[in-house]
Amino acid sequence: MIKKKNNAYRLIKTNTPKLALIHHATGFSPNRLASLFLKVTAQEDLVIQKKTKDGFWDWKLADDTAYKYLKKEITAYLKKNVDTSTFQLMLEHFNTNYLTKEYFGEDYQSLVNTYQFQEGPLKDFVREAFIAINPLTADMSPQERAMRNQRLGKISVKHWIGDITNYDYFSQAPGFMMSNVQQALQYIDLYIMNLLHEKQLDSELSNLSVNQRLEQKLIPKASATKIKKPKI
Incomplete structure (x- = not known):
């Protein structure tokens, strides 16, 4: 408890x-x-x-x-x-x-735009790689299709800002893509901390x-x- x-x-x-x-x-x-x-x-x-x-x-x-x-x-x-x-x-x-405050040069929406600009290519890369490695085939059972689509859905769905790092697929992206997303998130984290203060x-x-x-x-x-x- x-x-x-x-x-x-x-x-x-x-x-x-x-x-x-x-x-x-x-x-x-x-x-x-x-x-x-x-x-x-x-x-x-x-x-x-x-x-x-x-x-x-x-x-x-x-x-x-x-x-x-x-x-x-x-x-x-x-x-x-x-x-x-x-x-x-x-x-x-x-x-x-x-949310219009510029604690360190940018307002909140500008920081979100930067984050989404980095998040989008990472998700696209992982999604395309997943589809290439796990194509739908005629011999798949209904259960296998459901599991495959469920995993693909986790990549495709829109997350809360920052939640992407909690998913396994995040670590399957190239290192520079992960770094770009994490760096963009650091600025958003700082902005949120300023709001909390x-x-x-x-x-x-x-x-x-x-x-x-x-x-x-x-x-x-x-x-x-x-x-x-x-x-x-």
Whole structure:
């Protein structure tokens, strides 16, 4: 259980509005977002019982447990709030005032364009190589066809930004292609870390939470009508 291993769940729950907004607006990988969130969290605020033999935090343990919890929390949060007027206003404000920031010369969309420019050729290369090595043949059983198409689908499907590195096919690409993607991701990681450090955003999201609670209270409750049983 995540609660027994570390306190990442509590930190994530407290910061769910911010993490959900960043994920929804940027399309950034929940896996990487969980990892970056823990890395920008002060170590004195982070309690992870298991450490490496050298005394360092076991980041893999933290990332694995935090990722599962973060994905669950942001999914629930977005399902409840994404269509509300307060969230949509905050999303528009975030896109206009935060994703346009040029922390080191480029705004977020420019960094994403660079990343996708590198990701596309890598996926094309691996896809073409896979099709050449694993062609559809007449003697394939339905199960073999399904497995082959499933593996091909993992290459073809659109991933969250940064998730490509979690797939086995990524390591099958030429080294320079992997390096180009990873380098583009490093800049996006830095941008996301800057967003996580934004204190003004914390204040604005606090106001958003208050407005959301007020919005919920103003929703008229359906009055329960009492139905009298007919006398026989």
